[in-house]
Amino acid sequence: MASRQPVRAYIALGANLGDAADTLSEALHALAACAGVDRVRASSFYRTAPVDCVGPDYVNAVAHIDTTLDAMALLALLQALEQAAGRQRPYRNAPRTLDLDVLLYGSACIVSPHLTVPHPRMAQRAFVLVPLAELSPGLVRPEQLLAVADQPIERLPLPHRSDGLPPP
Numbered sequence: 001m002a003s004r005q006p007v008r009a010y011i012a013l014g015a016n017l018g019d020a021a022d023t024l025s026e027a028l029h030a031l032a033a034c035a036g037v038d039r040v041r042a043s044s045f046y047r048t049a050p051v052d053c054v055g056p057d058y059v060n061a062v063a064h065i066d067t068t069l070d071a072m073a074l075l076a077l078l079q080a081l082e083q084a085a086g087r088q089r090p091y092r093n094a095p096r097t098l099d100l101d102v103l104l105y106g107s108a109c110i111v112s113p114h115l116t117v118p119h120p121r122m123a124q125r126a127f128v129l130v131p132l133a134e135l136s137p138g139l140v141r142p143e144q145l146l147a148v149a150d151q152p153i154e155r156l157p158l159p160h161r162s163d164g165l166p167p168p
Contacts (some may be wrong), residue, residue, distance in 0.1 A: 006038065006066040007106040009074060010136070012119070012128050013042075013061045014099040015085075020059035021045055021156065023085055023098050028063060030081055036069040037077075043131035045156045051125065059156065062103065062131040071105045075115050078102065103128065104139075126151035 011031070015023045024045060032040040042063040049057055067074055078100035085098035103119045110117040122128045126148040133140035 004068040004070070006068055007108075009065050009067050009071075009105045010103040010132065010139075011063045011065065011078065012099075012101040012103050012122070013063060014058045014127065015097055016050065016056045016058040017097045024059055024061055027081055027085065027098055027100065028061075030084070031063070031065065031077075034077055036073070037065050037067050039066040040064075041135065043135040046127060046131055047154045047156055048127040049152060051127070051151075058127065060127040060131060062128065062135050064135060071102065071108060071110055071115060071117060072112075074105065075102055103132070124148065126153045 013024050013027060014020075028040055028042050031037055040063055043061045046060045047057050048060055069077065082096075082098050082100055101119055102115060102117055103122050105117045108117055119128070122132075123144055124147075126145075129140050129144055129148055130153050133145060
């Protein structure tokens with residue numbers, strides 16, 4: 001059986017319960033240790049206010065990985081990592097210990113009951129576009145950043161990037 005060619009996937013990470021920065025660092029390390037995942041690279045961490053919900057500020061980042069997992073297997077992996085971090089879903093947009101979303105999966109367009117790629121709201125969220133632009137500038141157009149410029153976002157100082165992953 002031939003192995004799959006790696007696909008570059010982009011993952012949004014966010015948390016606003018507990019030590020969110022540590023949770024994101026732990027999630028990045030856990031992701032890097034998973035079978036079928038290679039070359040994890042993450043943006044800086046950013047602090048943002050909750051969108052369409054209430055609760056503490058979020059810590060957000062974007063990572064890209066090279067993966068031989070298909071998109072649905074990647075989604076299942078991310079959901080398992082969320083569960084391992086204590087993620088609960090009592091209601092839509094509830095505060096969360098960890099939120100992991102597939103933003104892009106290569107050049108694929110996927111529409112299923114469980115996964116839509118590209119992520120349908122990524123262009124509306126500064127907490128996705130700003131770290132995505134930092135990580136892979138060619139994926140975000142200046143007009144997209146301008147469209148979310150009214151959403152406050154603060155890059156956290158480097159000590160919060162104690163995850164041991166390569167810098168962006």
